[in-house]
Amino acid sequence: MTALPLTNLVHDNEVDTHHRALRFLTAGSVDDGKSTLIGRLLFDGQAILADQLDMLEKRAAGQPLDLSLLTDGLEAEREQGITIDVAYRYFATKSRKFIIADAPGHEQYTRNMVTAAAGSDAAVVLVDITKLDTSVGAVTLLPQTRRHSLLAHLLRVPSIVFAVNKLDALAQPGPAFAAVSKALRAFAEQAGIEVTAIVPVSALRGDNVTQPLDGEWATWYQGPSLLQVLESLPGVQEKVEGRLSIPVQYVARESGETGDGVGHQPRTLWGRIAHGQVKAGDQIQILPSGQTAIVAEVRRAGETVAHCVAGESAGVVLDRQLDVSRGDWIITPGSATPTQSFEATLAWLDNEPAVAGRKYWLRHGNRWVQARISAIEHRLDIHTLAEQDAEDIKVNEIGHVRIETQSALPVEPYASNRIGGALIVVDPTSNRTSGALLVRAAS
Structure with missing residues (x-):
């Protein structure tokens, strides 16, 4: 099935400026098709420059276009066939402007995904159905699918959409999609994630990306296309009422x-x-x-x-x-009380584990302070979502910690203030960004 002409996509200067741009990221495991999906949106949306299209056609040499090259801009990304850094792209429809962040799928670059998620209105988590065994009663999701979904949830990304990709590779896509949808909803319910939508797509062929399904798929999926879902999502509105x-x-x-x-x-x-x-x-x-x-x-x-x-x-x-x-x-006078001790969720991004007692630099807003992890309460098992006792937090792990700072900070729970409740952890010797702290409660 080839993608139908996308008649509702227009150039930026024709977009109704009263509609706020939607910032969304694509996340998932390696080779799930994130870059190809974004390339499909740009290609069908006629948001590709003539020289970019010429480059794709020359590389294709008569074969189908490799749309992932539109976002994999680094030479190392093209050579290895993976995404390393976050790539930002833009396109628009008559009703909406979009800012897309293509986040890396490899565990090594999870820190880049966290950076992209922190400012996003929505997350599109891709699930490669060809990597899952859909013949069993309970489908087991990939670790990166679970990890990226949890991180997006912890970072308060308002809308989380699962895009089940590569259904064109299956002889019976309907039952397989139903099995994966069941597994995604079970995981989301256990993790407390509110799922906005689960959408079947084929980024390579363009099925259900910008136009609703028809023909062979229409018998088992009657829902909207991925673009229709994105057009309907609300943008993040910071809280304008209450304290300053x-x-x-x-x-x-x-x-x-x-x-x-x-x-x-x-x-x-x-x-x-x-x-x-x-x-x-x-x-x-x-x-x-x-x-x-x-x-x-x-x-x-x-x-x-x-x-x-x-x-x-x-x-x-x-x-x-x-x-x-x-x-x-x-x-606002009296609305915040600075504290030197607070509890937080820690997403660790450094190869050297986080350990209790070690000192780090923290950035809160625009202030830098010295601090230490006074205690590690537990680590979250991303497979079972159980809380486990832990002596350290390793790379890409998520844990619950207590923090003590050298000087008092006016921190707030991240659930009520995404700016006042977020801190960056930096290693004092290497100056690496080591982790992200999301305040749970101030002591």
Whole structure:
């Protein structure tokens, strides 16, 4: 079955700008077809430049086009036939713009998948049905399918879609798809993952990627195509109601400002709002100093505005001079209490295991602090989802730990604030990004 012409795809300048772009990642095991799937979306969407198409046709030499080359941009990726780094691509339909992140499938590059998932509105987890034994009563999923699904869930990716790929390689795809769907739903229920959709596709042929199924598949699947599912998904909207939370990224004193008449020049405190909204007249508090002030002016892109909300970069001018620098936080007074001890979920990404007692650098917002893992409560078995006693957390493992920091941080549970509840762990000797911390509760 060849892909039908995709009549609803258009160029970026024709897209209705009132619809927010959907950021989604593709994840899964090695050779599940992630890059090919994205290549199919770009190819059917006519989002390929003429020179790229010429390159594909020359490489094909009369054979079917290798669409994975559209995302595997590194020479090492093309030579090995795998994805190493996250590749970002863009396309649009009449109703939606899309930003796609093609995440690596190999365990060695799980850290790249975590990076892509942290800012995504949705995750498309591919499942290669040819790698699974669908003749047994209970299908066993691949470890990377389970790991990537768990990581996407822990990172609060709002919508998780399973795309069961390569059904064109089976003589009886219907029963096989039903068996895999049952296994995916059982795993998701056990892990507490809310599944948005399970969609059968053939990325190589284009079946059910951009157009609904017909012909031989229509008898056992009547649902939407993958593109139809993606078009219907909501984008992430940061919480604009309630308390204010802004990590200060930059403090600027613009030239030409006249000051307040007593020798003080007003400064603009810039940062991306993590939670709530800010407007002139609001009372705020600076952490860690605890000092308070009134917002005199709010700026966006260099211009004074009435207010700014979560997800926007804002410049805040205060009514009086305070000692504020990069790494501080602007909050609603009394809404956060800095702490030096908290519990967190740890996704470990370094080849050297995480051990209790060792010191690391943590980045919270824009502040760097020294810290140590005071205790490892347990490690999560991705196969059984059981909590196991552990003395360390090895590469690509997920665990529950306790953290103690050298100075107090205004951390919040990750479930309520994706910015205030997330930290990066860096090895102090090698400067490698070693892990990601998701705050469970502050002590």
